[in-house]
Amino acid sequence: MKAVEEEIYKKKKEFVEEASLIFEEQGHSRISGQVLAWLHVCEPEAQSFSDLVEHLNVSKASISNMTRLLLQSGFIEKVRKPGERQTCFKLVDHAWCKVMERHLEKMKQLRDISAKYKEELKVEDDTDIDRLNEMHDFYAFVTEHFPESIETYKKSCSDEG
Amino acid sequence: MKAVEEEIYKKKKEFVEEASLIFEEQGHSRISGQVLAWLHVCEPEAQSFSDLVEHLNVSKASISNMTRLLLQSGFIEKVRKPGERQTCFKLVDHAWCKVMERHLEKMKQLRDISAKYKEELKVEDDTDIDRLNEMHDFYAFVTEHFPESIETYKKSCSDEG
DNA sequence: AACTTTGTTTATAAATTACTAAACAAAGTT
DNA sequence: AACTTTGTTTAGTAATTTATAAACAAAGTT
Numbered sequence: 001m002k003a004v005e006e007e008i009y010k011k012k013k014e015f016v017e018e019a020s021l022i023f024e025e026q027g028h029s030r031i032s033g034q035v036l037a038w039l040h041v042c043e044p045e046a047q048s049f050s051d052l053v054e055h056l057n058v059s060k061a062s063i064s065n066m067t068r069l070l071l072q073s074g075f076i077e078k079v080r081k082p083g084e085r086q087t088c089f090k091l092v093d094h095a096w097c098k099v100m101e102r103h104l105e106k107m108k109q110l111r112d113i114s115a116k117y118k119e120e121l122k123v124e125d126d127t128d129i130d131r132l133n134e135m136h137d138f139y140a141f142v143t144e145h146f147p148e149s150i151e152t153y154k155k156s157c158s159d160e161g
Numbered sequence: 162m163k164a165v166e167e168e169i170y171k172k173k174k175e176f177v178e179e180a181s182l183i184f185e186e187q188g189h190s191r192i193s194g195q196v197l198a199w200l201h202v203c204e205p206e207a208q209s210f211s212d213l214v215e216h217l218n219v220s221k222a223s224i225s226n227m228t229r230l231l232l233q234s235g236f237i238e239k240v241r242k243p244g245e246r247q248t249c250f251k252l253v254d255h256a257w258c259k260v261m262e263r264h265l266e267k268m269k270q271l272r273d274i275s276a277k278y279k280e281e282l283k284v285e286d287d288t289d290i291d292r293l294n295e296m297h298d299f300y301a302f303v304t305e306h307f308p309e310s311i312e313t314y315k316k317s318c319s320d321e322g
Numbered sequence: 323a324a325c326t327t328t329g330t331t332t333a334t335a336a337a338t339t340a341c342t343a344a345a346c347a348a349a350g351t352t
Numbered sequence: 353a354a355c356t357t358t359g360t361t362t363a364g365t366a367a368t369t370t371a372t373a374a375a376c377a378a379a380g381t382t
Contacts, residue, residue: 008282015278022270027188029340040292041282049359059342064360085350085358091292096271096299103264109183110257117176121169121202131201131252134318138257141314149310153302157295190370210329220372225330246328246380 012041016056026099031058032066036075039091046079046088074098097150104146111139173202177217187260192219193227197236200252207240207249235259258311265307272300 001009016037023033034056039047042055052063067089070076075095079088092098114136122128162170177198184194195217200208203216213224228250231237236256240249253259275297283289 004284008284011278011281015274015282019271019274022267022274025188026267027186031341040296041278041290043290045292060359061343061361062341065341068360087359094295094299096296100303106183106187110180113176113180113183117172117202120172121176123165123169129202129204131206134255135201135257137318138255138314141317142261142310145310145313149303149306152306153299156302157298192371221329222331222373223371226371229330248329 012038015041027102029066029069031056031062032070034058035063035066035070035089036091036095039076039089046081046090048086048088050086052089073102094154097154100146100150104143107139107143107146111136111143114139173199176202188263190227190230192217192223193231195219196224196227196231196250197252197256200237200250207251209247209249211247213250234263255315258315261307261311265304268300268304268307272297272304275300 016034019037019040020028020030020033023036024030028036035052038052038056039045042051047055049060049063049067052058052067053060056063067076070089071078074092075098076089077092079090081088114132118128118132118136121132177195180198180201181189181191181194184197185191189197196213199213199217200206203212208216210221210224210228213219213228214221217224228237231250232239235253236259237250238253240251242249275293279289279293279297282293
């Protein structure tokens with residue numbers, strides 16, 4: 001390996017360390033965060049099972065479990081090349097939108113639960129519970145406007161590309 | 162306690178159970194989720210230490226720890242009434258915006274880390290890493306537009322009120 | 323100043339999660 | 353069909369997190 005290449009490789013590992021910490025704080029486990037981060041900078045883009053085991057220094061079982069989870073939640077996808085025995089994994093396009101969608105789901109849950117209970121806790125003449133009304137207004141607003149924003153972004157991509 | 166009141170109280174407890182689950186998935190612990198949820202529906206709005214202990218059936222120590230955390234992260238605030246010995250806690254206004262701000266912080270971190278490494282991993286003639294470029298574009302977009310949206314919401318509140 | 327009330331800190335118990343090694347399964351190769 | 357390679361499942365351990373009880377501290381009341 002040339003000196004330049006080694007330098008690059010080291011930088012990539014640094015990225016993995018830093019980015020995986022942030023991913024962890026977003027609800028990923030340690031290793032799934034590392035897989036996600038590595039798939040942002042690795043070459044080639046699609047990595048085999050053993051590539052991941054080797055570069056991240058973790059067990060085969062962890063990779064098996066974490067890739068399954070990441071597949072389920074839609075962050076990565078399998079790529080099988082004809083003639084190759086190994087399965088490869090790569091980030092889906094716009095993987096970051098998945099993170100957003102995850103947030104959006106939670107926001108919708110909060111919108112719905114506040115809608116439900118603000119009705120159910122309404123008592124005849126009694127004043128409603130302001131806090132629930134406000135909570136509902138807020139999440140109704142963001143769940144309505146958020147997807148639009150994302151669409152705007154996606155459009156701005158395809159205009160350029 | 163009248164039959165109607167009991168019915169209401171039961172409903173409130175149901176809300177606490179459901180909502181605290183969602184809060185947990187957003188990174189709160191079990192009990193801080195319960196405190197948050199309860200403070201959305203309790204009466205009066207401001208609850209003393211012992212109110213919380215009683216209604217949520219948890220230890221004093223947990224309330225002590227969780228209220229400290231919730232104060233730190235800005236979800237609740239202390240309310241001390243003159244003449245009363247007990248400290249009370251209430252939700253801050255627009256507590257939900259805090260959740261958003263928390264997300265926004267994470268997004269800014271991802272924007273910054275992608276900015277940093279897309280530069281550092283750039284090699285002369287070599288093509289950049291597309292994934293990092295796209296990641297940065299995305300988070301630059303959302304961190305720019307998100308705060309605007311929230312502002313729009315807040316404005317819509319004050320127009321009404 | 324002894325006693326209460328209110329709240330914090332500490333040490334421990336309980337539960338959950340995360341990781342791995344090793345056993346297992348499936349499918350390709352010789 | 354034995355052997356390899358590739359990947360999954362299982363079972364156990366390690367580590368972390370969470371909640372509590374009990375000791376402690378501070379401040380108000382009698």
